[in-house]
Amino acid sequence: MGQPRLAIDLDRLRQVLAGVNRFGFNPQSGGFNRIGYSDADMAVRAWFEDQMRADGLMVTRDGVANLFGRFGPANGPCVMIGSHLDTVPEGGAFDGALGVCVGLECVRAIRAAGLTPAIAIEVVATAEEEGRFGGMLGSQSIAGVVTPEWLVTAQDADGVTLTAAMAAQGLDALNALKARRKPEDFHAFLELHIEQGPALESRRRSAGIVHSVAGVRNLRVDFIGKANHSGTTPMNLRADAFAGLATVGAAIPEIIAQHGGENTRVTIGKVDLRPNFIHTVPGQAEFVINLRDTDGATMDAVEAALRDQIEVAARACNLKSHIVEQSRIAPVKLDSTLAAMLHEEAKALGLGAISMPSGAGHDAQTMQTLCPAALVFVPSRDGVSHSPEEWSDWGDIERGANLMLAALLRLSGAR
Amino acid sequence: MGQPRLAIDLDRLRQVLAGVNRFGFNPQSGGFNRIGYSDADMAVRAWFEDQMRADGLMVTRDGVANLFGRFGPANGPCVMIGSHLDTVPEGGAFDGALGVCVGLECVRAIRAAGLTPAIAIEVVATAEEEGRFGGMLGSQSIAGVVTPEWLVTAQDADGVTLTAAMAAQGLDALNALKARRKPEDFHAFLELHIEQGPALESRRRSAGIVHSVAGVRNLRVDFIGKANHSGTTPMNLRADAFAGLATVGAAIPEIIAQHGGENTRVTIGKVDLRPNFIHTVPGQAEFVINLRDTDGATMDAVEAALRDQIEVAARACNLKSHIVEQSRIAPVKLDSTLAAMLHEEAKALGLGAISMPSGAGHDAQTMQTLCPAALVFVPSRDGVSHSPEEWSDWGDIERGANLMLAALLRLSGAR
Numbered sequence: 001m002g003q004p005r006l007a008i009d010l011d012r013l014r015q016v017l018a019g020v021n022r023f024g025f026n027p028q029s030g031g032f033n034r035i036g037y038s039d040a041d042m043a044v045r046a047w048f049e050d051q052m053r054a055d056g057l058m059v060t061r062d063g064v065a066n067l068f069g070r071f072g073p074a075n076g077p078c079v080m081i082g083s084h085l086d087t088v089p090e091g092g093a094f095d096g097a098l099g100v101c102v103g104l105e106c107v108r109a110i111r112a113a114g115l116t117p118a119i120a121i122e123v124v125a126t127a128e129e130e131g132r133f134g135g136m137l138g139s140q141s142i143a144g145v146v147t148p149e150w151l152v153t154a155q156d157a158d159g160v161t162l163t164a165a166m167a168a169q170g171l172d173a174l175n176a177l178k179a180r181r182k183p184e185d186f187h188a189f190l191e192l193h194i195e196q197g198p199a200l201e202s203r204r205r206s207a208g209i210v211h212s213v214a215g216v217r218n219l220r221v222d223f224i225g226k227a228n229h230s231g232t233t234p235m236n237l238r239a240d241a242f243a244g245l246a247t248v249g250a251a252i253p254e255i256i257a258q259h260g261g262e263n264t265r266v267t268i269g270k271v272d273l274r275p276n277f278i279h280t281v282p283g284q285a286e287f288v289i290n291l292r293d294t295d296g297a298t299m300d301a302v303e304a305a306l307r308d309q310i311e312v313a314a315r316a317c318n319l320k321s322h323i324v325e326q327s328r329i330a331p332v333k334l335d336s337t338l339a340a341m342l343h344e345e346a347k348a349l350g351l352g353a354i355s356m357p358s359g360a361g362h363d364a365q366t367m368q369t370l371c372p373a374a375l376v377f378v379p380s381r382d383g384v385s386h387s388p389e390e391w392s393d394w395g396d397i398e399r400g401a402n403l404m405l406a407a408l409l410r411l412s413g414a415r
Numbered sequence: 416m417g418q419p420r421l422a423i424d425l426d427r428l429r430q431v432l433a434g435v436n437r438f439g440f441n442p443q444s445g446g447f448n449r450i451g452y453s454d455a456d457m458a459v460r461a462w463f464e465d466q467m468r469a470d471g472l473m474v475t476r477d478g479v480a481n482l483f484g485r486f487g488p489a490n491g492p493c494v495m496i497g498s499h500l501d502t503v504p505e506g507g508a509f510d511g512a513l514g515v516c517v518g519l520e521c522v523r524a525i526r527a528a529g530l531t532p533a534i535a536i537e538v539v540a541t542a543e544e545e546g547r548f549g550g551m552l553g554s555q556s557i558a559g560v561v562t563p564e565w566l567v568t569a570q571d572a573d574g575v576t577l578t579a580a581m582a583a584q585g586l587d588a589l590n591a592l593k594a595r596r597k598p599e600d601f602h603a604f605l606e607l608h609i610e611q612g613p614a615l616e617s618r619r620r621s622a623g624i625v626h627s628v629a630g631v632r633n634l635r636v637d638f639i640g641k642a643n644h645s646g647t648t649p650m651n652l653r654a655d656a657f658a659g660l661a662t663v664g665a666a667i668p669e670i671i672a673q674h675g676g677e678n679t680r681v682t683i684g685k686v687d688l689r690p691n692f693i694h695t696v697p698g699q700a701e702f703v704i705n706l707r708d709t710d711g712a713t714m715d716a717v718e719a720a721l722r723d724q725i726e727v728a729a730r731a732c733n734l735k736s737h738i739v740e741q742s743r744i745a746p747v748k749l750d751s752t753l754a755a756m757l758h759e760e761a762k763a764l765g766l767g768a769i770s771m772p773s774g775a776g777h778d779a780q781t782m783q784t785l786c787p788a789a790l791v792f793v794p795s796r797d798g799v800s801h802s803p804e805e806w807s808d809w810g811d812i813e814r815g816a817n818l819m820l821a822a823l824l825r826l827s828g829a830r
Binding site: 216232242265266267268275279280292358384386 | 610613614643644648650655661663677688690705773775799800
């Protein structure tokens with residue numbers, strides 16, 4: 001097992017992350033609130049911009065508040081490294097912010113060693129990754145996959161439009177269309193992120209190198225039966241919408257066993273019964289089936305089996321069913337050459353990294369449309385994320401950051 | 416098939432029911448709103464009292480606003496006939512009110528024929544049967560089964576206490592304790608009510624004579640698992656509270672087949688998931704299992720099987736479970752001699768009445784603790800009740816009312 005030529009400075013990394021986390025902290029809950037285009041989100045960008053500038057990086061912002069700090073040649077393609085600075089409401093200390101801070105720390109370590117990259121390095125803090133408005137606006141704008149229609153209609157859960165939220169920060173949402181960058185601008189994209197799941201912890205590994213990011217399909221199902229008195233309506237004369245839902249829910253393990261794979265996830269997380277009253281047979285059940293997998297054909301097979309099961313349940317329980325596809329994101333395979341290089345570097349560092357899928361969406365999957373992209377996970381304690389309890393071990397973080405540094409040195413040809 | 420010696424006057428019955436339904440009518444929805452101890456509830460009582468007084472009945476009210484109109488001997492036991500005048504919010508035109516009006520119409524028919532009862536007849540309009548405060552306060556006060564503790568703590572779904580609601584109408588809730596009447600005051604109790612279910616309609620029968628009223632047990636179940644990201648949490652590392660609920664819900668038909676009978680009803684009508692979010696594995700599921708049956712031993716067996724299934728589901732889905740019995744009302748067998756007499760009279764009237772259970776609670780089950788009590792159902796269109804769509808055919812109503820009249824003539828010895 002080799003020693004890295006260079007190493008990141010863990011204390012310096014902790015300090016910059018602590019600096020980021022002074023923005024949006026709620027001392028009552030312990031949660032962090034840097035919702036996309038909130039005041040705290042804009043303030044943390046201004047602070048981080050100052051940090052990068054103090055390090056001699058050439059700083060630019062685009063029209064959606066993506067923040068770039070460039071080190072090395074002013075022209076030509078770059079190796080981009082980073083993640084996002086925005087959080088979900090009451091989020092944790094590591095989600096997104098850690099990856100941005102690791103990017104900056106890697107540059108600091110390279111600079112401190114007196115090295116210069118042959119290919120420029122750009123540290124990026126993307127905007128609005130957490131999907132307040134239903135997308136990953138920052139990286140999607142860089143990749144040029146947002147449409148004017150979406151920009152002017154998108155709104156958050158409270159009905160605030162994207163255009164209004166951006167205007168309140170002096171931004172014009174339509175400038176997202178000018179934020180597009182060309183594939184020639186990129187040599188590679190690297191992102192470190194917390195896993196937000198339990199796989200690494202349960203397998204006692206310090207790092208995961210992501211081979212693909214799961215696609216997502218949300219099917220909203222309405223079962224329509226008949227609300228009736230729970231005492232006076234015999235079982236065989238009911239049209240019980242909950243009974244239909246239970247039939248679908250109970251069939252999920254068998255559907256996955258038959259049609260899914262090890263990366264298949266089927267979740268019914270949201271359920272609304274009507275009238276939702278103890279003494280009334282539910283006349284309506286509205287629920288959403290969230291299906292994820294890294295393989296499109298597997299998703300098709302599982303979705304077909306779920307739709308069959310919905311029909312079976314509706315017939316058995318005397319219900320009408322109505323299915324609407326609420327969203328659909330295709331799975332993405334990340335660059336396998338880049339992943340192989342990361343495995344090599346991980347091995348050289350003595351890091352038992354595993355190859356794994358990502359169940360959640362990340363900027364790397366969008367950047368893969370422009371250039372080879374890689375995503376490295378560090379473990380999440382108890383698999384918890386999007387919560388003040390989110391935590392990652394600093395030893396794991398140090399190992400993950402050194403892996404990113406090794407990859408960055410190699411990709412940028414720094415010497 | 417014989418003809419009744421006397422018959423009720425359907426037009427007169429329709430008129431008095433229309434009179435009752437001028438109170439609490441909502442012209443927007445078509446619903447009726449005479450919630451227990453509301454102004455509309457008190458106003459309809461005053462109006463109905465006037466009707467009874469105009470018919471020469473001796474009218475009294477007790478401390479909870481039960482209204483009695485006596486015809487015949489001033490002393491000695493009575494045959495009581497009636498039901499309740501209060502409604503659920505946005506209830507229908509027939510629930511309760513029809514039974515009270517049929518009681519008055521029977522007396523009117525007897526009086527119009529110049530007959531006098533040997534045993535007094537009392538028409539009753541009970542108070543607060545619909546359980547705004549969680550009981551059947553009117554008949555329970557007559558039967559002496561309310562406690563001071565309950566009276567001072569009972570409150571409605573909006574947190575209004577029984578004592579406050581009654582005080583607002585000039586009533587002292589503790590007077591419920593003085594409303595108790597002695598078993599010697601009663602010869603029998605008769606109630607006509609709409610079925611509120613589909614059994615009579617589906618079997619094309621005009622009347623049902625109830626042999627027993629189902630008991631009710633409500634089990635509130637909490638499944639506690641762990642909220643997690645739906646993408647990053649592998650299926651085998653989840654503690655999905657909805658998966659546990661679906662396992663229980665899907666097992667209900669088999670549990671009834673194994674341990675229940677034809678009168679067993681198991682309903683999961685109320686479900687609350689937390690956080691109830693599309694992309695989160697539900698960490699908690701709170702739901703209520705409503706179990707009804709006319710037989711206590713069957714209820715015990717079904718409840719035991721449900722509790723076993725809850726344990727099985729909790730173990731399978733890695734959940735903690737917590738069960739609280741929220742309410743428990745024992746099943747009641749109504750008087751079989753009285754029921755047999757009603758079947759005889761129904762036969763004499765050419766009415767193909769069936770013997771059936773009641774899945775819902777009624778005043779008759781409380782009165783059975785004091786005297787032989789009988790409950791007669793007339794069909795409900797589509798089984799619908801507690802709704803503006805509630806409807807019963809006037810031909811069926813006429814047949815049912817004539818059955819009540821025949822029974823009343825026989826029990827009171829009117830001649």
